[in-house]
Amino acid sequence: MTLWPRSISLRLAMLFALASAVLLGGIGIYLYQSLEREIMWRDDTALVGRVDRMRALVDDSGSIEALRSRPHLYGNMLGNRDSVLWMLDAEGHPLIDINPERLPLPALAASGAIRLADAVQGPATRLAWVDVEQGGRRFRLVAGKMLAERNQMLASYRTTLWVALALGAALSFSLGWLISERSLLPVRRLAERAAAIDVRSLDVRLSGPDTALRELRGLSGALDRMLERLADGFAQLSRFSEDLAHEMRTPLNNLMGHTQQTLRTVRSVDEYETLLGSHLEEYERLARMIDSMLFLARSASPGTAIARDTIALDAMAAQLADYFEGMAEERGIRFALHASGVLQADRLLLQRAMANLVANALRYGAPDSCVTIAASMGAQGVDIAVHNMGEPIGQHHLPHLFERFYRCDPARSQGADSGGLGLAIVRSIMQLHGGQVAVTSGAEGTRFTLTFPQGALD
Numbered sequence: 005m006t007l008w009p010r011s012i013s014l015r016l017a018m019l020f021a022l023a024s025a026v027l028l029g030g031i032g033i034y035l036y037q038s039l040e041r042e043i044m045w046r047d048d049t050a051l052v053g054r055v056d057r058m059r060a061l062v063d064d065s066g067s068i069e070a071l072r073s074r075p076h077l078y079g080n081m082l083g084n085r086d087s088v089l090w091m092l093d094a095e096g097h098p099l100i101d102i103n104p105e106r107l108p109l110p111a112l113a114a115s116g117a118i119r120l121a122d123a124v125q126g127p128a129t130r131l132a133w134v135d136v137e138q139g140g141r142r143f144r145l146v147a148g149k150m151l152a153e154r155n156q157m158l159a160s161y162r163t164t165l166w167v168a169l170a171l172g173a174a175l176s177f178s179l180g181w182l183i184s185e186r187s188l189l190p191v192r193r194l195a196e197r198a199a200a201i202d203v204r205s206l207d208v209r210l211s212g213p214d215t216a217l218r219e220l221r222g223l224s225g226a227l228d229r230m231l232e233r234l235a236d237g238f239a240q241l242s243r244f245s246e247d248l249a250h251e252m253r254t255p256l257n258n259l260m261g262h263t264q265q266t267l268r269t270v271r272s273v274d275e276y277e278t279l280l281g282s283h284l285e286e287y288e289r290l291a292r293m294i295d296s297m298l299f300l301a302r303s304a305s306p307g308t309a310i311a312r313d314t315i316a317l318d319a320m321a322a323q324l325a326d327y328f329e330g331m332a333e334e335r336g337i338r339f340a341l342h343a344s345g346v347l348q349a350d351r352l353l354l355q356r357a358m359a360n361l362v363a364n365a366l367r368y369g370a371p372d373s374c375v376t377i378a379a380s381m382g383a384q385g386v387d388i389a390v391h392n393m394g395e396p397i398g399q400h401h402l403p404h405l406f407e408r409f410y411r412c413d414p415a416r417s418q419g420a421d422s423g424g425l426g427l428a429i430v431r432s433i434m435q436l437h438g439g440q441v442a443v444t445s446g447a448e449g450t451r452f453t454l455t456f457p458q459g460a461l462d
Contacts, residue, residue: 013184020180025173032165040158044130047149048120051132054089054147055118059136062091062143086153088129090146099143105150112146127152190220198227206235240407252293255286299429310350310436317343317379317388320355324362324377331363336372337392343379347386347456349437357433358390360426361452365392368450385439386456397445405443406431430454 088107091100096109108126112133113119123129128151135144194210201208209231210224266279321343325332332339347354358377365375369392376391397405404410408428427441430452434441439456 013181013188016184017177017181020183021173021177024176025169028169028172032169036158036161036165039161043154043158047130047154048132051120051130051147051149052118054087055132055134055145058089058091058145058147059134062136062138062145086150088146088148088150090144090148092144092146094142096144107148107150110146110148112144122151123148128155194220194224194227201231203238206231206238252290255289259283259286293425297425299432310353312348313351315347315349315351315354317345317347320358321377321379324355324358327359328362328366331366332375335366335369337366337369338374340374340376341378343377343388345379345381345386347379347388349456350433353433353436357430357454358388360430361390361454364426364452365390365450368392368394370394382455384455385458388454388456389451391449391451393449396447397443397450399445402443402445406441 086105087102088105089100089102090098090109092109093099098109105127107123107129110123110125110129110131112121112131114135115133116135118132118134120130120132123131129148130151131146131148133144133146135142137143197208197210209228211228262279262282266275271279318341321341325339325341328339362375362377369375373393376389378391379386379388381387406427408425410427431441434454434456437456439454442453442455444451444453
């Protein structure tokens with residue numbers, strides 16, 4: 005489980021506080037280290053100055069005894085109880101001992117130049133020392149400063165920095181939360197408008213004054229486009245429901261009307277057989293319609309997989325011509341086959357799509373004309389086209405041809421057709437293959453083209 009809150013406002017406030025804490029912490033550390041270095045430099049400079057003054061006094065004095073007789077001079081030089089001053093002989097005995105806090109004598113290495121170091125024993129103390137010689141005698145001058153006051157001051161400064169950091173982070177969190185709440189107000193308004201949209205208000209769009217913001221412009225535009233698709237889909241679903249009811253009602257009314265009329269009087273066996281034969285045609289029509297609808301529903305399901313086979317296009321075109329030979333002869337239509345090459349596709353689905361196109365071409369083609377089945381390599385992949393000569397399809401019909409139950413002329417519906425689902429099935433089959441279907445129609449005839457992507461070419 006994540007530790008982050010589920011509120012974007014709180015997340016932004018926490019991130020704002022974190023960023024402020026990091027920034028303030030970095031500044032505080034820098035200031036603290038600068039102050040610490042400055043104080044250390046000043047203390048070291050003061051210690052070196054004291055050792056220099058003592059060395060000058062030793063050089064100017066006639067004897068060590070004269071120096072020892074002036075203790076008030078060294079007290080004035082130190083000025084407080086935190087400072088110490090020793091003058092040690094060669095054996096380490098103190099000749100001058102200004103040591104208010106009675107610190108132990110330090111053990112220091114010999115040095116001809118002034119050196120600085122922290123005391124190893126006793127309270128924290130900073131020391132400066134140098135070895136000098138006068139009258140053939142060696143002495144060690146040591147100046148020191150206890151660090152308790154300095155450490156206490158730095159500790160107080162650290163506490164102040166921590167308090168300032170905590171208060172700054174809390175203030176940053178509060179301001180960040182207020183700012184994020186105010187900034188996310190357009191998002192909440194957008195969500196409220198989206199929540200108010202239902203099936204009766206799909207024409208409402210989310211774009212408004214709040215969505216003029218650059219960050220929301222893309223989101224509101226995407227949601228509006230989604231609403232347009234939903235509205236189109238809902239309208240198509242409504243038309244589909246109406247068309248389905250109409251398509252199902254027609255054969256059912258035929259069945260009920262013929263049956264009621266036949267039952268009014270006693271009929272002969274031949275008449276009953278004729279009625280049953282008529283009923284069988286209607287049942288077959290209903291079965292084809294239900295089968296087509298089931299296929300469309302399964303093909304629209306996410307993750308529907310197809311089995312790809314290697315298909316010789318010339319052989320497939322020849323099989324279609326043989327299968328529809330009888331229907332073509334009835335209308336005096338001949339086939340022209342110009343298909344070649346090999347395609348990777350689902351054999352049964354491709355045959356079904358091509359059969360629907362060829363059946364339409366024969367059904368609406370002009371008598372004594374030619375239906376052409378061709379396959380070629382196009383700019384976007386493999387193109388398989390079915391062309392027939394006949395009455396042109398109106399341009400206003402072309403965008404709707406692949407919708408379910410759409411017919412350019414319902415009066416031309418035939419009992420053996422696909423119930424207005426044939427071209428919708430063709431489009432679904434092409435979508436399963438990652439391709440597309442297109443149609444053109446004019447004085448030169450009507451052409452349906454199936455375009456398979458480049459990867460389908462073997």
